[in-house]
Structure formats: C-alpha cells, structure tokens
Amino acid sequence: MANNNENKMMSAEEAIRRFVNDGDELIIGNYTVGTCIELVYEICRQEKKGFTLYSQSGILDVDILINAGCVDRLVTTYALRSGGKNGGGALERALQAGTVEIEDYTNYNYNARLVAGMHGFSFMQVFEGIMATDLFKKRSFMGDDKYRVITCPYTGKKVVTVPAANPDVCIVHVPRADKYGNAQYWGSMGSVAAASLCSKKIILSCEEIVEHDVIQSSPHFTIIPAYRVNAVVEVPWGAHPTEVLGYYNRDRSFYGMFMAANASAEGAKKWMDEWVFGCEDRKAYLEHYVERFGMAPLNKIRARAFYSAPANYGSAFTSVWDETGREQTMGITLDEMETILKERGLLYE
Amino acid sequence: MSKGYTLNELLIITCAKEIKDYENVILGVGLPTTAGALAKALYAPHATLMMESGIIDFEPLIPLNHIADAHSCRGFSCATDLFSAFTMTYRGFVDVCFLGVGQIDKYGNLNTTCIGDYYKPTLRLPGSGGAADFISYAKRTVLTLRGGEFVEKLDYFTSPGYLDGGDSRDRSGLFPKGSGPAMLLTTKGVFRFDDETKELYLAQIHPGVTVEDITKEIPWDLKVSPDLEETLPPSDREIDFVRRFAPTESVGRALTMELSIKATLNRSASNDTR
Numbered sequence: 001m002a003n004n005n006e007n008k009m010m011s012a013e014e015a016i017r018r019f020v021n022d023g024d025e026l027i028i029g030n031y032t033v034g035t036c037i038e039l040v041y042e043i044c045r046q047e048k049k050g051f052t053l054y055s056q057s058g059i060l061d062v063d064i065l066i067n068a069g070c071v072d073r074l075v076t077t078y079a080l081r082s083g084g085k086n087g088g089g090a091l092e093r094a095l096q097a098g099t100v101e102i103e104d105y106t107n108y109n110y111n112a113r114l115v116a117g118m119h120g121f122s123f124m125q126v127f128e129g130i131m132a133t134d135l136f137k138k139r140s141f142m143g144d145d146k147y148r149v150i151t152c153p154y155t156g157k158k159v160v161t162v163p164a165a166n167p168d169v170c171i172v173h174v175p176r177a178d179k180y181g182n183a184q185y186w187g188s189m190g191s192v193a194a195a196s197l198c199s200k201k202i203i204l205s206c207e208e209i210v211e212h213d214v215i216q217s218s219p220h221f222t223i224i225p226a227y228r229v230n231a232v233v234e235v236p237w238g239a240h241p242t243e244v245l246g247y248y249n250r251d252r253s254f255y256g257m258f259m260a261a262n263a264s265a266e267g268a269k270k271w272m273d274e275w276v277f278g279c280e281d282r283k284a285y286l287e288h289y290v291e292r293f294g295m296a297p298l299n300k301i302r303a304r305a306f307y308s309a310p311a312n313y314g315s316a317f318t319s320v321w322d323e324t325g326r327e328q329t330m331g332i333t334l335d336e337m338e339t340i341l342k343e344r345g346l347l348y349e
Numbered sequence: 350m351s352k353g354y355t356l357n358e359l360l361i362i363t364c365a366k367e368i369k370d371y372e373n374v375i376l377g378v379g380l381p382t383t384a385g386a387l388a389k390a391l392y393a394p395h396a397t398l399m400m401e402s403g404i405i406d407f408e409p410l411i412p413l414n415h416i417a418d419a420h421s422c423r424g425f426s427c428a429t430d431l432f433s434a435f436t437m438t439y440r441g442f443v444d445v446c447f448l449g450v451g452q453i454d455k456y457g458n459l460n461t462t463c464i465g466d467y468y469k470p471t472l473r474l475p476g477s478g479g480a481a482d483f484i485s486y487a488k489r490t491v492l493t494l495r496g497g498e499f500v501e502k503l504d505y506f507t508s509p510g511y512l513d514g515g516d517s518r519d520r521s522g523l524f525p526k527g528s529g530p531a532m533l534l535t536t537k538g539v540f541r542f543d544d545e546t547k548e549l550y551l552a553q554i555h556p557g558v559t560v561e562d563i564t565k566e567i568p569w570d571l572k573v574s575p576d577l578e579e580t581l582p583p584s585d586r587e588i589d590f591v592r593r594f595a596p597t598e599s600v601g602r603a604l605t606m607e608l609s610i611k612a613t614l615n616r617s618a619s620n621d622t623r
Contacts, residue, residue: 031402031431032417056431057417057478078478085472092473104462107401107479108435115432127439129485129523134506135477138467187419188402189430245419252414253613303420 007179008232012042012281015203015231020048020169027054027114027165027199028061029172031190034245035061036173038238038282039205043171044068045277054167055079056110056191059242060258063090064276066100067268073141075103075165077110082263089262103140106130109147109162111191116164117198123148123161130160170199173239174223175246177206178214181229184221186308187245193223205233207247217313235282237298240289249301254293351585356536357601358591359555360493361387362583364447364534367491371395372444375434375483380493381447382413383595390590399443401479403429412595416479435479438486441525446487448480450494450533452503455548455569457492457510457530459484460503467505481508485524489531499567511547518547537563539580548572555580 010018020026020043030036040061053071055062058079065071067090074091081089094100105113109126116124130136130147139146145163152159172192177183183204185192196202202224209232215222241251241258261271279285289298317328325333332340341347354362361384368374368388374396376385385398386409397406402417406426413421437443451474452460461480465471484490485508510530511518519526529547533540539553550572551563556579564571583591591598597605 032415033402033419076476078476079473080475081473089473092470095468095470095473098469104476106477106481107431108482111432111435127435127482127485129509130481132506132509132512132521132523133481134462134467135481138505140468186428188400188404188417189428190402190417191431193430194432243420249420250414253609 005180005226008181008226008229009179009209010231010233012038012205012233012235013046015039015233016042016046016048019201019203019230020046020171022048023050024048024052024169025054025165025167026051027167027170027195028056028058029170029192029195029202030061030239030242031188031192031195032057032059033188033190033243034173034175034239035059035242036171036205036238037061037240037242038235038285039171039173039203039233040064041276041279041285042281043070044272045280052167054110054165054195056107056195058091060255063262063268064272066090066094067262067272068276071100073101073103075105075110077105077107080259082259087263090268093265101141103142103146104135104138105162106135109135111194113162113165114191114194114198116162117166118194121164123163126160126162128158128160136160165198167199169201169203170196171203171205172196172224173205173207173235173244175206175244176208176210176214177204177232178212178226179209179232180212180226181224181232182212182215182222182226183224183229184210184215184218185223186221189223196224197228201230202228203231203233204229205235205238207236207238207244209234218311220311237286238282240286243301246303246306248298248303251297251301253297254289351582352588354583354588355599355601356555358588358599359580359583360495360534360536361591361595361598362587363539363580364491364493365392365587367532368393368396368445373397373399373442375399375401375438375443375446375479375487376413376416377447377449378413378415379449380495380598381491382409383591383598384447385409386412386594387587387590390594391587399434401431401434401483403431403434405429405434409594412598435482438483441486441488443483443487445489445491445531446483447491447493448484448508450492450497451507452498452500453492453494453533453549454500454503454510456512456514457533457542457547457549458503458506458512459492459508459510460500460505462505462507464504477507484508484510484530486528488525488528490529492530492533494533494535499569501568511542514547515545516547535563537566541574543572550574551577553578553580556582 052073054075112124174183174185241254243250261267364384365387370393376382400416408423410423463470537558540549541552
C-alpha cells in the first residue's frame with residue numbers, strides 16, 4: 001500500500017505506545033514556538049528511554065525529556081537555561097554528570113541535515129566559515145561524521161558538508177489538521193516541515209481537527225501531506241505553556257515557573273511529578289491547572305482574530321460539459337460523441 | 350535638556366542608531382528587537398526587519414519573546430523557512446545582524462556555548478543558535494554584552510569575529526571580504542574594531558562611567574580612542590518610544606520581576622475578597 005489515507009485519529013497514549021520505541025532517534029518537529037508539549041509529556045509518562053534526541057532549539061522539550069531520563073544523546077543548536085550564573089537546567093546537570101552526550105551545531109548546519117534527509121540526499125553543503133570554530137573542531141559521538149570536507153567538482157573549492165538526518169520518528173504540534181493527517185501550519189515556519197518530512201514516522205498533534213474540505217481550499221498552509229503521517233492526535237492547548245498562533249499566546253508566568261523550578265534537580269523533580277507524571281493526559285493537566293490558577297490566566301492569553309485574506313482558488317469552469325450538455329471544444333453531447341465514434345469504426349466491440 | 354532615561358533605554362537607543370534606512374536587518378533576542386522597532390519607527394522606515402525563523406519584513410506590535418515570535422508582529426510580508434533565511438544571509442542579502450555575547454576576546458570572536466570544559470561544563474550556555482552563521486555572512490554584526498565577560502582566550506570558540514586579528518579573517522577565504530563585527534555595546538560603553546589590527550578599542554563611554562571602570566574588567570591592555578566620546582543622551586522622542594513600546598525593558602529585568610510579583614499578589618488578594 002503506497003499510502004494510508006484513512007482516519008488516523010487516536011489518543012496521545014496510543015500514538016506514543018505504537019510508534020515510539022526505546023533507543024529511537026526522536027526529533028522534535030517544532031522550532032521555538034508551538035512545541036508538541038503534550039506528546040513530550042506522554043513520552044515521559046510511558047518512560048521511553050535511550051533516545052538520540054534532535055531539537056533545533058531546545059526550550060521546555062529538551063529539559064523535560066532529560067529530566068525524565070529519556071535522553072542518552074542530544075543533537076541541538078540552542079538549549080535554553082534558567083538565567084544567570086546561579087541558574088541551571090537539566091541539560092547542564094546531565095552534561096556535568098556525564099549521562100547525556102551532546103553534539104552542537106549552528107541553526108543552519110542542523111537544519112541542513114534535515115533538509116538533506118527530507119529530500120533523500122546523503123549530505124548537504126553548509127557554509128565554510130564553520131571551519132574556524134569549535135563547532136567544527138570539537139566533536140562528540142558523531143566523530144568524523146559531524147562534518148566532512150569535500151572538493152566541489154565544479155569550482156574546485158573546499159566545501160563543508162553535514163550528513164543527512166533521517167530520525168525514526170518525529171513528534172510535532174500544528175494548529176490544524178484533518179483526520180487523515182494533512183497538517184496545516186502558519187506563522188513562524190522555522191524548520192517544522194523539514195524536521196517532520198525527514199523522519200521515517202510522523203506523530204502529529206493539533207489544536208483542532210478540521211474538515212478535509214478546509215484543507216483542500218487552503219493547500220498553501222499544508223506543510224505535511226497525510227500520506228506521510230502515522231498518527232493524528234487532537235489536543236486543544238496541546239502546546240501550553242508555549243504558544244500557537246491564532247489560538248493562544250505563551251503562558252509567561254507558568255513558563256517562568258518551570259524555568260525557576262528547573263534551575264535545581266529537586267525543583268525539577270517536584271515540577272515533573274506535579275505537571276507531567278501527576279496528570280494522566282492533557283485534560284487532567286488542564287483541570288489541574290484550572291484548580292491551581294483558575295481559568296483567568298488561560299482566558300487572558302486566548303488569541304483574538306486577525307484572519308488571513310482568502311486566496312481565490314476558483315476557475316472559470318468546473319466541467320468540460322457546458323450548461324446544455326455539450327463538450328466545450330467539440331460542441332457535441334456525449335450521445336453524439338458515441339454515435340460518431342461508432343460510425344467511424346473507432347470502437348472495439 | 351532631555352528627560353531622565355534608564356541605562357537600558359540608553360543601550361536600546363544606542364543600538365538602534367546602528368540600523369540605517371533601507372537596510373535588511375536580522376534581529377536577535379532581547380534588546381535588539383526593541384532597537385529594531387525603534388529604528389523602524391524613527392530613523393529607518395524602509396528597513397526590512399527579519400527573524401531567522403523565516404519571518405521577513407515584519408511590523409513590530411509588542412516586544413518579541415524570541416526569534417520565532419509571529420505573535421508580536423502586526424503583520425509580515427513573507428513567511429519563508431529557516432533554511433532560506435540562512436541561505437539568503439550566505440548570499441549576502443543581510444546588511445546587519447545583532448548578537449548577544451557570553452565571552453568575547455580582543456578580536457571579537459565569541460563564545461555562547463559553555464564556561465569551562467565543553468564536555469563537562471561549569472556553565473552550559475545556550476549554544477550557537479544562528480550566531481555563528483550570521484556573524485560569518487552578514488555584512489556587519491553588532492554585538493551586545495550585558496552578563497558576559499572579556500577574556501584572553503575563549504573557553505569555546507562559537508562564532509568567528511576577526512580570528513587572529515589583522516587581515517586573518519579576510520585571508521582565511523571563509524568569509525565575505527569586509528564582513529565581521531562592527532561594534533560592541535556594553536553597559537559601560539561602545540567599542541569598535543581598529544581598521545588595521547582589528548583589535549577592539551573603546552570608542553564611546555556612557556555618561557557617569559570612567560575609563561578605569563571599563564579597563565578593570567578587561568584582561569589585556571585595552572586601547573582607547575584618542576577621540577573618545579561620551580555616548581549621546583537620548584532624545585525625549587526616543588525615550589518616549591521605548592517606554593511606550595517596551596516598558597518592561599525600560600524598567601529592567603530585576604525591577605520588572607519585583608513589580609510583577611507584587612501585582613500577582615495584589616490580584617490574588619483581591620480575588621480572595623470576592
């Protein structure tokens with residue numbers, strides 16, 4: 001079967017259980033905004049482990065997965081840490097303890113690996129300036145394969161390359177999708193499409209499921225076609241406390257609470273016990289949130305409307321047959337056409 | 350005589366003056382995003398403001414949370430992706446970019462990756478993000494240093510400035526000729542890079558700061574411009590813009606934190622009585 005265009009809707013629990021395995025190369029599809037937080041939490045709850053984790057810009061995702069003990073190796077460009085010399089974070093603690101190995105890239109170099117993987121190439125050219133830096137010189141678990149230098153067959157110049165990445169599974173959150181997995185995204189495009197499409201399997205969560213007709217009338221928003229997707233999970237507030245354009249803004253004070261807690265191992269554990277392990281799914285998480293803080297903070301960050309102007313996908317005709325039933329080019333009806341074909345001896349009978 | 354201004358306001362306004370009209374500008378997290386909004390509003394109405402996440406030609410609405418923050422734009426003209434944002438930089442379409450500094454050496458090379466040993470760091474900083482890519486290929490780069498430090502030798506070489514100084518950056522053949530850091534802004538002054546040696550020197554000093562305040566934080570014999578100037582105080586118009594657009598930046602992180610905790614407590618107290 002070339003594709004699997006059937007209803008793929010399921011719970012986050014089922015999606016992670018079926019499609020994420022211990023020891024996988026796991027990639028976070030989102031870049032800085034709208035992160036797939038509920039899918040990350042579900043991976044923690046199922047105690048999956050041994051990942052090589054890819055995250056273009058690690059915000060909550062990387063530290064939460066490290067706090068839960070899911071990560072052995074990390075490929076990233078940026079990992080947010082609680083501020084200042086007195087701060088800290090899960091990644092810093094794990095590096096100091098030697099429990100996580102890291103491979104650092106620049107934003108472009110990391111993304112180039114995904115773009116190569118997405119298009120089926122074995123490597124991608126990156127910018128030669130990187131050779132002056134420790135990103136090029138200091139290597140971890142990738143060793144020589146972190147970067148390799150080749151000679152361009154056309155110019156004879158030295159060209160730095162990075163290897164394609166094709167992770168086992170991508171988890172990604174999008175604003176809306178249909179039940180088949182056609183995923184629509186708008187706003188800050190980042191590397192969401194590349195991270196998703198370079199992967200072997202894709203688990204999609206979305207703020208809302210829309211009718212297939214909505215997708216068909218706005219295909220320019222679709223970044224992942226259904227035939228690539230393995231699971232679709234509808235999770236309103238699925239990226240909270242990060243933000244989803246058109247749905248809600250970042251929950252800054254809650255985000256700040258995590259950052260403060262994550263500065264110490266004890267604080268992080270307490271936070272994980274309460275908000276990740278203590279809530280069986282997103283519904284329980286939201287109920288717990290409302291119990292603690294009320295609805296007001298959530299209502300305050302709901303997006304107001306600023307709609308994209310519609311594009312006209314219409315054409316002059318919807319059929320080659322005109323209103324009198326005549327074909328537009330030949331000027332005849334279907335009956336007349338069949339009669340002529342028979343008369344001319346063009347039908348095999 | 351202009352009205353009083355905060356140090357943060359002075360920094361934002363000094364930074365904004367580095368943006369010229371009609372330039373293509375990549376804005377980094379924090380102070381530069383407000384500087385970009387100010388420049389666009391007051392001095393550079395035709396500047397194209399861009400973020401590395403692929404947001405091109407945006408109109409700032411409120412201060413940005415980060416470099417993928419479409420929520421903080423009134424609108425933007427083109428939604429491309431991160432890959433294309435960097436390849437356009439490589440091709441030379443970015444005039445100026447802004448980067449924050451963890452450690453900096455005398456030739457403007459930067460570390461934003463770690464303090465201590467890379468494999469077992471004392472402090473793990475965020476990492477390169479797009480920094481090494483942008484400082485390599487933007488025509489010029491403006492650096493801002495607030496929590497960072499000047500060092501003889503970087504703990505980790507994240508982003509290339511003028512390498513070993515002199516013409517070594519141009520001679521390496523790895524970068525566009527003439528590119529590199531143009532200016533370093535700190536809480537005490539403005540530094541620029543010598544045309545010949547590419548060593549950074551003190552060019553401007555902020556009001557109320559002495560040269561000694563600055564040299565004591567620098568582990569080499571800092572060169573000071575013979576024409577050392579005092580940073581111009583901002584105009585009322587500039588101060589008003591920053592204060593209305595980004596009041597929490599005018600006020601600064603510590604005081605904002607103090608006031609926001611107080612506001613939260615007041616809100617919950619009034620809820621309790623209802």
